[in-house]
Amino acid sequence: MDNPLNYVFPNDLHVHWSMMIVLYPYITGIVAGAFIVSSLYHVFDVKSLKPISRFSLLFALAFLTCATLPLLLHLGRPERNINIMLTPNPSSAMAGFGYIYNLYGILLTLEILFIYRPTLVQLRQQSKGLMEKVYMLLTFNSDNLSQEAIEMDNKIISFLAAIGIPMACVLHGYVGFIFGGVKANPTWATPLMPVIFLLSACVSGIAGIILIYALIKKFKGEQVDIDCMRTCVNYLGGFFIIDFVFEMLEVFSHAYLSTWYHHSVEGLLWGPLYNSFWVAQVGIFSVIPLLMLGWLCFTKVKDSIYRVAAPILGLMLLLQVLFMRWNVVIGGQLMSKSHRGYVTFHPEWFDKEGIIAVLVIMVLPLIVLFILSKIFPFWMEEETGAVR
Amino acid sequence: MDGEKFKTDKERRAFIKNVLSGSIAGSLLLVIPMGADLVLGDSPKPEIDLPEQIPGIRGSEWDMKAHQFAFIVDITRCIGCGSCCVADKREYKVPDGFYRTWVERYLKDYEGNVYVDSPNGGVDGYQNPRDDLDVKIRDTFFVPKLCNMCEYPSCVQVCPVGATFRSPDGFILVDSERCVGCAYCIQACPYSVRFLHPETRTAEKCTWCYHRVRKGLLPACVHVCPTHARKFGDLNDKESEVAQILNGPGVLTVLKKDMGNHPSLYYKGLRREVV
Structure with missing residues (x-):
């Protein structure tokens, strides 16, 4: 300020x-x-x-x-x-x-x-x-x-x-x-928004199920069904890759087109949202899970390791989606419609x-x-x- | 001599008496009807004795389709006195920190940087220069903001319960009895003229003083503007000032034209720096 x-x-x-x-x-x-x-x-x-x-x-x-x-x-x-x-x-x-x-x-x-x-x-x-x-x-x-x-x-x-x-x-x-559908807000007004929301919904739903399924079984001292878990992780991987691609496509397309929309959003992403978007949503909770997904889906991981790694992946992707929601909902409002400044949220x-x-x-x-x-x-x- | 002096004194006394009684009577005539008007309500007398400020409204039933109102703000006339904001705040008891209308101050330095501020929405008037700037100012101007009364209003489009609506006479109004306070309209308005009233917890905005217009009176802010920077009138009345300005050769513009909302609020002399 x-x-x-x-x-x-x-x-x-x-x-x-x-x-x-x-x-x-x-x-x-x-x-x-x-x-x-x-x-x-x-x-x-x-x-x-x-x-x-x-x-x-x-x-x-x-x-x-x-x-x-x-x-x-x-x-x-x-x-x-x-x-x-x-x-x-x-x-x-x-x-x-x-x-x-x-x-x-x-x-x-x-x-x-x-x-x-x-x-x-x-x-x-x-x-x-x-x-x-x-x-x-x-x-x-x-x-x-x-x-x-x-x-x-x-x-x-x-x-x-x-x-x-x-x-x-x-x-x-x-x-x-x-x-x-809110044209007044450049970070929201994109036809990709429903698609991104839907894909991230699939990600959060599957991730949530993996995590809670594993926790309940752990709590009850039973074993998770490893085939079921592997299938879930594979689907999670598929949905998350498309989800993440669309999320990045949205930023990349605007950056490349460089209309006034981008000039407004650019300052937001690299300013008030730097930590919650680039560091948390993209860096920690997207790139690391992508690497983990590659490891879990395409290599032979021991069942015992899989049982621990899958719920951790689920938790990380749940947080990814939470950060994404935060960056869209709160982040979008941190930019004033004056296109001249930002507010802070406490x-x-x-x-x-x-x-x-x-x-x-x-x-x-x-x-x-x-x-x-x-x-x-x-x-x-x-x-x-x-x-x- | 004495006789003449007596006559003169008598005439002078009569003259002073006449002037005094005339002034008192005149003052009473001015004062009484005004006081009476304010408490009228259900009385059978004609509702308003104030002179008509928008011609052609009184004397016949309100025709929802007969008028097309427009608001014009002349940037070259605004002096940033804040009178409009005071009038608005008093008219609607607008709580502190929320604004149905506000005035922005634009400053430009020699580098081309634009510094905008609007402390308290400009309600205190811009009596002092900004003290947080250490640059030489090349140019300065003021921009009053208020509801744009769009032809295609985003707020009406998104209101989930139909509490915000566009009346047939072109005013965007809020039914505070129906509003659920979801704030979707606040998100949708490209001009940020809406807010959630902290007491009613419903959406509020500038109405161009609909209640006054219906009685042939100008919006409060227009009425008090000392430099006539705010103008209001009926475009269907070809004699009105707004119709003549809009039909004339001068350059008029609207805010955020690309939004496609088609505002009925026009700016005369608007600068390209203004958003």
């Missing part, structure tokens, strides 16, 4: 979209990515992903239940949130949120209930009291496990998983468009959009996941006789 050439429009001093709006695409991205993992098994028949095909759906659901929290904490008038569904403005990218979110929630819940139906019917027979009532509700009081019924279930599951893929893409692609600890709130919101899905694990067994080996 000491630079006398620095000038920020008086209304730009405040960063309106702060950490909650970093978390919102981060969480929906994890949801969309986790769903893709499950669809790889249920739609594309990638058999080695079977061990986590159910877990990934519940993982997605756990995060989906918390996806609106950051938005509600961010809104100036959260009590009016229903307006977004009552009087949606068709020209607003944001207006679709309520509908897409709810439809996706319904779809995900239905898919989980159908996939788990044989298991739930069995569990209902084995349980008593409250849990029996819970399972009765979740199976809609149907215990028909005949061959025809199961076949019908499988058709419904494949259908839901198939329409779930475009819906997951819409859910997250449109989040990217919320930013990509996160608060105890604000409703502060650091404590961020930590609570990131822990909540894990608590929800724990509760879900008490109702839906995550792993195939914990049950008997289930087909899918």
Whole structure:
């Protein structure tokens, strides 16, 4: 701010979209990515992903239940949130949120209930009291496990998983468009934004599943399914390479075209965002994971090493995506629309959009996941006789 | 002699009496209706006794399609006194640190560097030179900023709940009863004229004093501008000053033309340094 050439429009001093709006695409991205993992098994028949095909759906659901929290904490008038569904403005990218979110929630819940139906019917027979009532509700009081019924279930599951893929893409692609559609902000206004968001969503979802899968297994003293883990890492590698290429393409293209857009963004990337973009997002959390991916995917790594390296890779890529969200959301606002100066962002600890709130919101899905694990067994080996 | 002196004294006394009573009566005439106007509200009297400032508005029902308003800021006239900002702040009780309108000060040195500032949005007026610059200043000018009232407003496009809208008479307004305070409009506005009101927690912006215009009064900032740098009027009234300037040969420009928003706020004498 000491630079006398620095000038920020008086209304730009405040960063309106702060950490909650970093978390919102981060969480929906994890949801969309986790769903893709499950669809790889249920739609594309990638058999080695079977061990986590159910877990990934519940993982997605756990995060989906918390996806609106950051938005509600961010809104100036959260009590009016229903307006977004009552009087949606068709020209607003944001207006679709309520509908897409709810439809996706319904779809995900239905898919989980159908996939788990044989298991739930069995569990209902084995349980008593409250849990029996819970399972009765979740199976809609149907215990028909005949061959025809199961076949019908499988058709419904494949259908839901198939329409779930475009819906997951819409859910997250449109989040990217919320930013990509803001022409007033040069760092946001790019048609690549929905693509980058979608690819990074896949990266964060798969990375999250690898990490949490490994942690749960470690905690329970069991072994992860190494084939499954290797397949996950291979997919993670594929998605991350495309994601990273697009992220860099965005910067490179603007730099090469050198329009006024670039002259504005250049100062931002090499100034206030230098550490969080070049050092963290690109350097530590992209280049190192790329090298690790090359090592894990293309060389014969011992299983014992793989079991440690894969979750570390997952954690690094989760952080890469978090930094990417931060650099887009907060970074984009650090540049005033005066194109003459930058603002600084100071996160608060105890604000409703502060650091404590961020930590609570990131822990909540894990608590929800724990509760879900008490109702839906995550792993195939914990049950008997289930087909899918 | 005595008789004549008495007559003269008498005339003088009568004259002073007349002047005094005339002045008092005149002052009362000026004062009473003004006070009465402010408290009118539901009274059956005609609502406003203030002289009409925008011709052709009073006397008939408001026709949403009949007017096309434009705002012109003449940079060559602005002296940076901040009166417009004061008027605006008083009119809307704008909280400190937020701005419906502001005035920027541009300074250029001999190297071609441009130094811009707008402390407190210029509400205190630019009474002193900048003390943080150690360069010789070649040129200086002031640029008032306010809502551009775009024909294709980004804020209206992105508002998820339709709380921000463009009225048929061309004003971009915010329904604070419906706004959810998501701040998407603030992100979308290329001119940064919007803010989230700290008390209502809803979006706010300059309205070109819609409530005044509907009553035939000029926006508060235009009304108080001592140098007539801010001009406002109806383009459909060919006699209006704004219509004559816009139809005349002078060079007018809008801010951030490439955004494609088609503002109704024009600048006369705008310099290329201004964003």
